[in-house]
Amino acid sequence: MTSSNFVMPGDRVSSIEDLAKTKRVILGPGLRRLDDKVVASKAGPLRHKEPNTFWVDNYQRRYVPARGDLVLGIVRAKAGDVYRVDIGSADVATISYLAFEAATKKNRPDLNPGDMIYARVLNANADIEPELVCVNSNGKRGKLGVLQDGFFFKCSLNLGRMLLRENCPALGALNEELPYEIAVGVNGRIWVKAHTPRDTLGLVNAILSLENAGYAEIEKVCGNLTEVMQT
Amino acid sequence: MFLNSNLFEPGKSKLERNFVQVLTKQNNRLDGRSADDFRDVELTFGAEWGIVALTVGQTRVLAEVTCEIDAPTSARPNEGALFLNVDIDGVSFLDEVQTTHDQRVLALNSLLERTFRSSRCLDLESLCIASEQHVWYVRVNVKVLNHDGNLYDACTTAALAALMHFRRPDVTYNDKQIRTYSEKERELVPMLFLHYPVSVTYCVYKSSSKPVVDPTLLEENAADSVIVLSFNSYQELCTLNAGGSAPTTAHIIMQCARNASRRCKSMVQFIRKALALDTERRQAKQPVGLLELMRSTMPKITYNRLMNEESDVPVTNNEPVSNMATVATPQHQEPQNMIKEQRKQNKQEPVTPMDDSTWLPSTDEVKDKDNPKLKIKETLPQVKETRPKGSNNNRGKGKGGKNQKPKRTESDSEEETKPVI
Structure with a gap:
């Protein structure tokens, strides 16, 4: 990305306007339409996905829930027939007892305050608390559910998104070093687990070292990951 | 205590707690330090007297000293007073209730209170202008700007540095008139100290018998118990605060005390050097x-830089009581910083290995003398022990009184000081 693709709030993005004259354009986060103008509402590099999707990849640490997001949450409390889960958003999210695989009214999942879960956002609305689920539409848990052991840390939302990107070289590069498990939440939390705590710690440092790498430099930084993990 | 916050804080999930426990068991720490490594401490003095910003890792506090003239209390007509206050409004992850009613604010305030007030580190009689009429009231306000663990040490060190940096205007009292002199008319007067206390914090985990010093926020939240020890530069114990659920034996506390007293001494030396450097600038x-x-624009005043320069030149160890230290001031524009850094690797402070117990009195002796006292330390959630310098003990401290051990004899304090000197 060149520097000309960097937008500030209030900037008019005429390149999109030109494209919009010929075909439909999808404006993602950080871009707004004001009548026939396209204006950026956040600061950051302008991203484009073929054929017609645009968004601003701004640096952000506060998570705003959106339907379908995979998030890491910490159980805060049991409340009636829901658990309250902290996902780093403004409001505490809820997850129903029944939103786990093979859960019934009698067979409740055993979650306690302080447990960490990997869940999907089912509902995200400005007026009500976000709701999570740990099953897919077929009632299977897939990779969701309670995470045992390992370690988790917080990072910027961008880092989470970058790791989740298709063909992100980082996870593969780490895999060459050691076997590990990872759960990336788009709410800026990443859970990792390797065979030993020391390895886990190395992983944490390696992933955090990617924090300031842009999309362009990531390949280069991935080459140095071995060094980072040694320290 | 657990999950009392509305927002998420590092170290409050089971994952993190378990992970930290396992790491400590293997003698690892998250930031790569060893169990008895401290983070570097950086001091920045304000343009005005008595303002100090202190940074320990990511933890940052700002201490500010002010003074005013007021009437003394009738109980102590010829003494000024020292007031200390910590506020943690600046910590963004805490909400309003937590910043005012949280246990950690209370703990911090009481720690400062005991370290500075109950131990009578300031010579309060020197703050008297006219008996029963006018005395100085000195206030120390510590603001926490960022919390990454070990607020205890950060606050005590910042408060001490601010007090040592502070200067009050000179006054005269004639014909029932107070005259305050401005800085131009007369030199400002520094505080008079009886001794210089600072604290050192240890975290104890159930999984490991080795306490971890200078914890980060994550380590502190995951810890089973936290021990805070205040020592003055004469290596006398001023405060001991041991709480939590980890089985803390007398041995562990004594080991901590031994290392802490040494650290406190060099910390006070560091503050002196920093002040000397500040005056020079x-x-x-x-x-x-x-x-x-x-x-x-200027080189930072950090512990590692100043104290390692010192270790190159053997300094005469003559406990200067005056505020302006007699220690040789290091040149701040050192070009060979790199060399110093490397030298630092070799010149570690002599730290007694934790498993070295030769200095402890024999076990029988421990049973005879120390046990009643140390038992209390193990069982009570918060034990207070103050050894004031000078004649006075802690008065008017009803709050701390009930936790205080029932009897404080001279032999007790001897026991405390003997092994650590």
């Missing part, structure tokens, strides 16, 4: 003040 009209935090 002021006299040379070099830039001082909190702007340096951003500008960094």
Whole structure:
């Protein structure tokens, strides 16, 4: 990305306007339409996905829930027939007892305050608390559910998104070093687990070292990951 | 205690707690330090007297000292007073209730209270202008700007540095008239100290018998118990605060005390050197003040830099009581910083290995003398022990009184000081 693709709030993005004259354009986060103008509402590099999707990849640490997001949450409390889960958003999210695989009214999942879960956002609305689920539409848990052991840390939302990107070289590069498990939440939390705590710690440092790498430099930084993990 | 916050804080999930426990068991720490490694401490003095910003890792506090003239209390007509206050409004992850009613604010305030007030580190009689009429009231306000663990040490060190940096205007009292002199008329007067206390914090985990010093926020939240010890530069115990659920034996506490007393001593030396450096910069009209935090035109005043320069030149160890230290001031524009850094690797402070117990009195002796006292330390959630210098003990401290051990004899304090000197 060149520097000309960097937008500030209030900037008019005429390149999109030109494209919009010929075909439909999808404006993602950080871009707004004001009548026939396209204006950026956040600061950051302008991203484009073929054929017609645009968004601003701004640096952000506060998570705003959106339907379908995979998030890491910490159980805060049991409340009636829901658990309250902290996902780093403004409001505490809820997850129903029944939103786990093979859960019934009698067979409740055993979650306690302080447990960490990997869940999907089912509902995200400005007026009500976000709701999570740990099953897919077929009632299977897939990779969701309670995470045992390992370690988790917080990072910027961008880092989470970058790791989740298709063909992100980082996870593969780490895999060459050691076997590990990872759960990336788009709410800026990443859970990792390797065979030993020391390895886990190395992983944490390696992933955090990617924090300031842009999309362009990531390949280069991935080459140095071995060094980072040694320290 | 657990999950009392509305927002998420590091170290409050089971995952993190378990992970930290396992790591400590293997003698690892998250930031790669060893169990008895401290983070570097950086001091920045304000342009005004008595303002100090202190940074320990990511933890940052700002201490400010002010003074005013007021009437003394009738109980102590010829003494000024020292007031200390910590506020943690600046910590963004805490909400309003937590910043005012949280246990950690209370713990911090009481720690400062005991470290500075109950141990009578300031000579309060020197703050008297006219008996029963006018005395100085000195206030120390510590603001926490960022919390990454070990607020205890950060606050005590910042408060001490601010008090040592502070100067009050000179006054005279004639014909029932107070006259305050401005800085131009008469030199400002520094505080008079009886001793210089600072604290050292240890975290104890159930999984490991080795306490971890200078914890980060994550380590502190995951810890089973936290031990805070205040020592003065004479290596006398001023405060002991041991709480939590980890089985803390007398041995562990004594080991902590031994290392802590040494650390406190060198910390006070560091503050002295930093002050001397600050004076030097002021006299040379070099830039001082909190702007340096951003500008960094001058070399930073950090513990590692100053104390390692010192270790190259053997300093006469003559416990200077005066505020202006007699220690040789290090040249701040050191070009061979790199060399110093490397030398630092070799010149570690002598730290007694934790498993070294030769200095402890024999076990029988421990049973005879120390046990009643140390038992209390193990069982009570918060034990207070103050050894004031000078004649006075802690008065008017009803709050701490009930936790205080029932009897404090001279032999007790001897026991405390003997092994650590």
